[in-house]
Amino acid sequence: MLRASVIVFPGSNCDRDVKVALEAITGFPVKMVWHGDASVPASDLIVLPGGFSYGDYLRCGAMAAHSPIMRDVVEKAKKGTPVLGICNGFQVLCESGLLPGVLMRNTSLHFICRDVYLKAETDKGFFTKCYRPGEVIRMPVAHAEGNFFADSETLDRLEGEGRVAFRYCDREGNVSPETGINGAQRNIAGITDETGRILGLMPHPERLYDAILGGTDGRRIFESALLSTLEAAA
Ligand SMILES: NC(=O)CC[C@H](N)C(=O)O
Numbered sequence: 001m002l003r004a005s006v007i008v009f010p011g012s013n014c015d016r017d018v019k020v021a022l023e024a025i026t027g028f029p030v031k032m033v034w035h036g037d038a039s040v041p042a043s044d045l046i047v048l049p050g051g052f053s054y055g056d057y058l059r060c061g062a063m064a065a066h067s068p069i070m071r072d073v074v075e076k077a078k079k080g081t082p083v084l085g086i087c088n089g090f091q092v093l094c095e096s097g098l099l100p101g102v103l104m105r106n107t108s109l110h111f112i113c114r115d116v117y118l119k120a121e122t123d124k125g126f127f128t129k130c131y132r133p134g135e136v137i138r139m140p141v142a143h144a145e146g147n148f149f150a151d152s153e154t155l156d157r158l159e160g161e162g163r164v165a166f167r168y169c170d171r172e173g174n175v176s177p178e179t180g181i182n183g184a185q186r187n188i189a190g191i192t193d194e195t196g197r198i199l200g201l202m203p204h205p206e207r208l209y210d211a212i213l214g215g216t217d218g219r220r221i222f223e224s225a226l227l228s229t230l231e232a233a234a
Helices: 013-027 068-080 088-095 154-158 221-234
Strands: 002-007 030-034 045-048 083-086 102-104 112-119 136-143 147-149 164-169 190-191 198-201
Touching: 002 013, 013 030, 013 221, 045 068, 045 088, 068 083, 068 102, 083 088, 088 102, 112 190, 147 190, 154 190, 164 198
Parallel strands: 002 030, 002 045, 045 083, 083 198
Antiparallel strands: 102 147, 112 136, 112 164, 164 190, 190 198
């Protein structure tokens, strides 16, 4: 059994996509939870979906981080409930302090919407255990503010603790400023908290979870979550 809840903010637009992906992959129904609610039902997994919460006013994710539901999301996350933040969800995770750093405007100042190559960096962590470190995968991005920034001390800590989950790379897996897409420090596309149970990810795994969508490289994020949940229950 996997009880997943997807938080819906005004302006979320990938909330139903992630519900469809999760239900198809896990076989269990997913609950949708409105941002104005006071609490999230008991869940094995909370998803903060992609989109344009509160119209991206102030900064992407800044207002959503202060919505009523986030008080309970933060409390549950601190008690160990796994949280996946995809794109706008990653921005909300940073804005609410569950992950370090901030997502700034892309250096190009353009909205970027295309497939990119990613290097998987870890096979540990709730959402990443089904990837092989060093593996090159493909996933779509669609964002205006994906330029991950943190001070160098924080970046070194993230690297040292194995918390960089994915980096932008080229087809061969080379990581350099040239293979970055948005100016993100050290080509970071996704990071976790210290427990590996909170993942923030700019690319959209729910958009590439089935061959009918053109690829399956996003699928293992959800398979990892299912496997981790079943292992914890065994
Ligand atoms: N796809 C998304 O979640 C987009 C996030 C945010 N609105 C941005 O443009 O950066």
